[in-house]
Amino acid sequence: LETAVPVDQRPATQLKELREAQLYSWAVLETQAYLNRLGVLFLGSFALLGGPIAYQTFDPLKQTAEFFLSGAVGAGFVVSLAVLRIYLGWSYVGDRLLSAAVAYEETGWYDGQTFVKPPEVLTRDRLLGTYEVKPALSRLKTTLLGTGGVLLLSGSLLFGLIASSADTDGVYGRGAARTPRIVSNEGIIYSKNVKSLQDLRGDDTAAAEEAEAQGG
Incomplete structure (x- = not known):
């Protein structure tokens, strides 16, 4: 058929x-x-x-x-x-x-x-x-x-x-801006475990944590 x-x-x-x-x-x-x-x-x-x-x-x-x-x-x-x-x-x-x-x-x-x-x-x-x-x-x-x-x-x-x-620029995720934890005359600190910039000079661990907090 x-x-x-x-x-x-x-x-x-x-x-x-x-x-x-x-x-x-x-x-x-x-x-x-x-x-x-x-x-x-x-x-x-x-x-x-x-x-x-x-x-x-x-x-x-x-x-x-x-x-x-x-x-x-x-x-x-x-x-x-x-x-x-x-x-x-x-x-x-x-x-x-x-x-x-x-x-x-x-x-x-x-x-x-x-x-x-x-x-x-x-x-x-x-x-x-x-x-x-x-x-x-x-x-x-x-x-x-x-x-x-x-x-x-x-x-x-x-x-x-x-x-x-999102941050103030509307960016979110890995590319977003980090929020500073401490802003002083000496500088800006992002890490929760760093109390002052003096801590970064003799403490490699603190320096590494600060770098990570800044996205570095």
């Missing part, structure tokens, strides 16, 4: 390829397996991308919340992109399954044709589209809404922390 359409361009074949593809098959995994894949992708993205980028701005020991929120935003964005890609693939095949006619190319040389499905093929394809593709798309939509909400919340919290703790 579909002999006019090349095998690899038939909607039912394309659906089979989605089920077997390493990434696109996530849409039809069992719920726990699906969540596990998303979790592994999130953690991997945090470790390899979000975390290292966040580290350039935030000190994990001193700005722990900001560091993790920033890294989580980056990792969550990667997860969202992956889910969006899966969604677009399933949506494309779903549209072809539910449609009464599908476009195809006979030889690949831009000789586009349209195949009108016979009733038997249309019934089969619409059953596949309704009972297999639509549930997968519903799951992916829910995931996109969830990741979008988490990104929005994390971004808002991060923005609030940055806005409330």
Whole structure:
């Protein structure tokens, strides 16, 4: 019934390829397996991308919340992109399954044709589209809404922390100005463990602490 359409361009074949593809098959995994894949992708993205980028701005020991929120935003964005890609693939095949006619190319040389499905093929394809593709798309939509909400919340919290703790120039994180602890005629002291500039002259430990407090 579909002999006019090349095998690899038939909607039912394309659906089979989605089920077997390493990434696109996530849409039809069992719920726990699906969540596990998303979790592994999130953690991997945090470790390899979000975390290292966040580290350039935030000190994990001193700005722990900001560091993790920033890294989580980056990792969550990667997860969202992956889910969006899966969604677009399933949506494309779903549209072809539910449609009464599908476009195809006979030889690949831009000789586009349209195949009108016979009733038997249309019934089969619409059953596949309704009972297999639509549930997968519903799951992916829910995931996109969830990741979008988490990104929005994390971004808002991060923005609030940055806005409330930025220096007078609006800079925050590793590049922000240090706040002096003591300002006197002798000079400025930043370290909490140094009481006067006299302490720095004969105490290498105090000098090192002061240098660290100044960001040196």
